[in-house]
Structures are given as C-alpha cells and as structure tokens.
Amino acid sequence: MKPIWLSLSAVALVSTLVFTGCNQGGGDAIKVGEFASLTGKEATFGQMSHHGTELAINELNAKGGVLGKKFELITEDNQSKPGESKTIAIKLISRDKVICVLGEVASGRSLEAAPICQANKVPQISPSSTNPKVTEIGDYIFRVCFIDPFQGTVMAKFAKDTLKAKNVAVLTDVASAYSVGLATYFKETFVKNGGMIVMEQKYSGGDKDFKAQLTALKGVTPDAIFIPGYYTDVGLIARQARDLGLTVPLFGGDGWESAKLVEIGGPAIDGAYFSTHFSPEEQSPVIADFVAKFKKAYGESPDAMAALGYDSAMLLADAIKRCGTTDEPKLRDALAATKEFPGISGSITIDKDRNATKPAVILQVKDGKFKFLETINP
Amino acid sequence: MSEFLQQIINGLSLGAIYALIALGYTMVYGILRFINFAHSDVFMVGAYMGYYAGNYAGKHFQHESVLVGVGVLLFAMIICAVLGILIERFAYRPLRDRSKLTVLITAIGVSLLLESGGQYLFGADPQSFPTVFPVTQLHLGGVTLSSNQILVFVVTALLLIALQFVVLKTKIGTAMRAVSFNPQAASLVGINNDVVISFTFGIGSALAAVGGVLYSTNYPSIDPYMGVLPGLKAFVAAVLGGIGNIPGAAIGGIMLGVIEIFLNGSRYSTYTDAIAFAVLILILLFKPAGILGKLQVEKV
Numbered sequence: 001m002k003p004i005w006l007s008l009s010a011v012a013l014v015s016t017l018v019f020t021g022c023n024q025g026g027g028d029a030i031k032v033g034e035f036a037s038l039t040g041k042e043a044t045f046g047q048m049s050h051h052g053t054e055l056a057i058n059e060l061n062a063k064g065g066v067l068g069k070k071f072e073l074i075t076e077d078n079q080s081k082p083g084e085s086k087t088i089a090i091k092l093i094s095r096d097k098v099i100c101v102l103g104e105v106a107s108g109r110s111l112e113a114a115p116i117c118q119a120n121k122v123p124q125i126s127p128s129s130t131n132p133k134v135t136e137i138g139d140y141i142f143r144v145c146f147i148d149p150f151q152g153t154v155m156a157k158f159a160k161d162t163l164k165a166k167n168v169a170v171l172t173d174v175a176s177a178y179s180v181g182l183a184t185y186f187k188e189t190f191v192k193n194g195g196m197i198v199m200e201q202k203y204s205g206g207d208k209d210f211k212a213q214l215t216a217l218k219g220v221t222p223d224a225i226f227i228p229g230y231y232t233d234v235g236l237i238a239r240q241a242r243d244l245g246l247t248v249p250l251f252g253g254d255g256w257e258s259a260k261l262v263e264i265g266g267p268a269i270d271g272a273y274f275s276t277h278f279s280p281e282e283q284s285p286v287i288a289d290f291v292a293k294f295k296k297a298y299g300e301s302p303d304a305m306a307a308l309g310y311d312s313a314m315l316l317a318d319a320i321k322r323c324g325t326t327d328e329p330k331l332r333d334a335l336a337a338t339k340e341f342p343g344i345s346g347s348i349t350i351d352k353d354r355n356a357t358k359p360a361v362i363l364q365v366k367d368g369k370f371k372f373l374e375t376i377n378p
Numbered sequence: 379m380s381e382f383l384q385q386i387i388n389g390l391s392l393g394a395i396y397a398l399i400a401l402g403y404t405m406v407y408g409i410l411r412f413i414n415f416a417h418s419d420v421f422m423v424g425a426y427m428g429y430y431a432g433n434y435a436g437k438h439f440q441h442e443s444v445l446v447g448v449g450v451l452l453f454a455m456i457i458c459a460v461l462g463i464l465i466e467r468f469a470y471r472p473l474r475d476r477s478k479l480t481v482l483i484t485a486i487g488v489s490l491l492l493e494s495g496g497q498y499l500f501g502a503d504p505q506s507f508p509t510v511f512p513v514t515q516l517h518l519g520g521v522t523l524s525s526n527q528i529l530v531f532v533v534t535a536l537l538l539i540a541l542q543f544v545v546l547k548t549k550i551g552t553a554m555r556a557v558s559f560n561p562q563a564a565s566l567v568g569i570n571n572d573v574v575i576s577f578t579f580g581i582g583s584a585l586a587a588v589g590g591v592l593y594s595t596n597y598p599s600i601d602p603y604m605g606v607l608p609g610l611k612a613f614v615a616a617v618l619g620g621i622g623n624i625p626g627a628a629i630g631g632i633m634l635g636v637i638e639i640f641l642n643g644s645r646y647s648t649y650t651d652a653i654a655f656a657v658l659i660l661i662l663l664f665k666p667a668g669i670l671g672k673l674q675v676e677k678v
Contacts, residue, residue: 039502041601079502174648202647206607208597211388212642219381232504236599243515244384245522263506264599 029072033092035103040080041232044258045105045305049127051298052309066320089113093120099326102312107131107178114141123332127308131181135354142354144311152185154275154360154376160193165223167198173229175204182228182253198222210237218246230255235264242268257303262368272365277304278345279361281372290344311343380520391527393635394534395593399612400627402585408622409558409578415485418609419492420458420583424590425600426500427454432508447511454587462583463576496602507598530592538628620671
C-alpha cells in the first residue's frame, strides 16, 4: 500500500505545482507583487519607489483597471538586507500567485530575486537597478532605467568637461554590485577620454570610519573624487573628507538620491554632484502633473526612485493592455516589444537586452536641495 | 610623513572608541566570568538616548555646548545603567547557578531582543545624530584633528583611571574583587553578592552608553544594528588585551584600531577584518591569556 500512496501523493503534489502556474489571473483582481527596501539602510529608496508604484496602481484602478479587472498590489519589505529578496520572490510567486514582480532599486537585491522569477517564468520589472547583470539573468527580467555603462560614461564626461578634472580618485563600496560596476565603467571611459585615475580606495557598505581611505586619497591630491556608493555611507564619507581638509569636488551616481544624504552629510555634502534618472525641476507638463499628484498623495516632492517606481507599474499595465491577457509568456513578449512608452522619467524603449535607453540628468546639492544642472542624452 | 601621522591619529581615535566599549565587556567578565553579549546593544540604546536627548536639548534649550554634551552623556548613562541592572535582574540572575553556557546563550537572546526591540521602537532607518558638543578642527602641520577625537581620547583615559581607582581603592571595588575571587566565601564574610553584581552591570552599561554617544558624535549615522560590528571588535580588543584586565582592554582596543586604519588605508582594505583577526589569532597563539592577562592554572 505504502509505495502506491507515496507515488500517488507525489503525482498530486507535482500536478498542483504544475497546474497552479496556469490558474493565475483567473480571480477578480490582477495580482502584482512588489519587493522593496521599506526599512533599513536604503529605506528612502524603497519607500519612494513604493509610493511611485502605489500611486500608479491607484490611478489605474480609479480608471477601472485593465481588461475589466483591478490591480492588487502585494508589497513585501526586505529591510535592505541581503538574502531576504529571494525568499520574498518565492513567496510572491508560489503563495500569492502574482503575474509580475516589481523591484528593486538596489542591483544586488534585484539580482537575488531575478533567478527565481526567471525559473518560474514570471516577468520581473526592476524600476531602478542599473547594474547590467540584472537583466542578463534571463529573458523575463526587464528594467525601466538606464544601465551603469551609460551612467559611468555620463559621469566620466561630466568630470572631464564640467569639472575640468584630469586626476580623479575613486572610492568604491566593494560589498555592492552596483558600486563596483559603476566604478569600473567610469574608470574605463575616463581613462579612454585621456583622464587619469590617480588612486582607487575601497570600503564595505555599512562601514562608519572612512578616514584611513580618505587620508590615503588626500596624499595623492586628486582634482575630484568619484564615490559610486549609497547615500548613508556617502553622507559620512563627505563629512570625514571635509574634516580631513579634503575640499575637492565629490561626485557620484543615482545611489546618492535621498533626503538622508543631506541630513547625514550636512554642509559637507553641499556642492557635490550626482547623476540620476529624473528631476522634478525639469520643465514638462507631464512631470509637473506627476509632481502635483505625488505631492498631494504623500506630502513630499517625488525623486527619481518615485518616478521609476511609477513607470514600472505603468509599463506593466501598458503591456497587459497591448497583449490582452495576463498569461506570462505573452505578457513577456509584450513587455519586450515596448516602444517609446511615454514614462515620467522619459520615453522608454526596451532594447534587445531588456534595458531602457533613456537620458540621464545631473543634479547638484545646494543648500540641502537637489538642483537640476543638465540633461545628457545617450 | 604627515600622511603617516594622520593615519596614526585616525587609528588612535578609532582605537579609543573600541577601548571604551571593551572596558564594559572586561568589567563584567572580570567579576562574573561571563561575556555579556548584550553589551553592544546597550551601546546602541545609549546612542539612541543621546539622539533623543540631543534633539530635545536642541529644540528647547540650546544646540551645542559643553553643558548640553555632558547632560546628554549623563542622561544616556543613567538610562543604560538602569537597563543593564534590569537585564541582569531578570535575564541573568535567575540563571546564576546554571552552567555558564546557559547564561551565554541567554545573553545572545537579550542581544537579539534589544536589536529587534530597537527596530520596533526607534525604526529601522538610519538617523542622523545631532551635534551635542561644539566641534572645531585643529590643523597641526599637515595633520588634522577634530575636537571630537580628542574628546573620545580624554574621556576614555579618565574612565580608565576612574575604573582602576574604583576597583582597587574603594570598598565596593574590594567587594567586587572578592566576589570575582570566590562568590561563596564573599557572601560568608558579609558581602551582598546581588548588590555587587548589580553595581557592576550598572557601571558596565553606563560605559556602553558613553561609548554609544561618543561613537555617534564621530560617526553621526545611527541605526538599531549599529552595535553589532563595534561590539564584536571591542570584544576582540578585550580578549587581545587579556579579558578581565582593565588596562588590557584599553591597550587591545588601541592596537586593533591602529591595525585596522593602516590596513584600510592600504590596498589591502578589502581584507581588513580578515587580517586584523589573523593578527589576533597569532597573538593568542603566543600569549593565550592576552597581552596583559595572567594565565590561571586550575587546581584539581
């Protein structure tokens, strides 16, 4: 008896696993999963991105949803910790049966969830992970932002043309895939354009003392320092750099964009530059409308993470509308075929590597605010 | 040359903070022969108390002055001393007669409780620590020194002397040493062991609070898990100097800080922790009781 029971239950188990995959979207709501760093070290990223996504979903639902169904957004917090995102992706796909996973900002954490989404053939749209490896995981992984090779090129050009820097030092967070990648692309382009990388120093995200690295950097008298890290660390780095008497310009990437940068960095971060995806100060009726809606809902001005979170949900809705189903393989094809979708953060065309080709903006920290400086096209 | 001097100063100021936290570890170990793993989280609570007191003072009184700084320090010390005594009373005292391992695991439990409780009460976002002491930068030749770094150094030195005085010259200190030597004999000669142990935990936790506030004035971004890494380093420093030995903790802390800074400033910065801990293992191979510790032979 026993072996038969065992094999029967095994068959039952396997068929449940296989068939549940096909039952998705059959309910009265279209379930969309989202994972974000709502708390922890990169909390403002997750919260801004989540608010953007939530605003888009609420707007879509207010207009009656798509295909006659409303969206249901299921959001999970990974506390900015490594290891959580994979578990969350498994939970969203196998228990909640979502048709698509939205997330995350940090490349390292998007990379944790991506293999799960790919293996289950559920599309994942990252709003703002810029490391190229994220979408290289497979053909179900998309993003609505530009990638680090482009961001690195932009900052290398900026360092040469605007900062007039010849000798640049780099301070990299070796514990972050984003930081290591961005540093590499920056160095490549900067050296190719005739610049010199005088020194590269390393730290691990979450460190508090950077004086040793900064003292070493001070010894080689760079014209500017490129810091492709996240805002919590960058705030402390800026303070300690100024304390040590390093007064050269500091510049970095989209990992800087958070009100906490100014809160932690204080006057030390004033005058620093960074590249990002969007500025609420850009002159366009679409952006003005989005900024007004966001301010009304959350009482603060949106940043690039919010705009990209909004775009990721809108892009999904657009793809569902175009293919007329929430069947994952068809949805994937529709996402891949996206052309000139009018996003808040610019027009989005998904290329053959499932990345978005878009312009970057450069902002400067001035009196605790982020001032729009220039737009750089690809 | 000035770069070398600057790195020495960076190392000394980081080491002084490790030393300050290590004093608390060593103090409790010296009396009870057990590692209080919750110490690093009392350190975190101290930082948050400083954060709230500093912000309160900034709003209602004045932003930064020596008076505000001392007030903030005292407030954090009192709250943490009470917290330390409560932890001992409710978590460790009921287990005092059990094996050391049971108490050690309880200490890890208390540590996790404080971390998760901190996340619940204070929020998981990093907060920016207010400026409580007036700050100036001193430039001596090519070397830059912040008044906060000097402050850490002076406070650590003062506390070290004060602790040595309390343990060696006062009545309660004699009682502490007696309890450490033989608890049963101590109670036979009329020492109230509970009072002595509570006192030890109070002092140890107040030291953690000083460490938390001074750490945060130097690195003004605080979160509920901020104690984990400095706590671990300080523990290592205490072992390095000879655990249970008060001057040893200070020496261990300073050594660890200087080693770390020199590695961080070199091209081996990725391996800082690995190399620092390898040094520790080497020292312990040749001096198993730590730099200043005395090896005690168990008589059977």
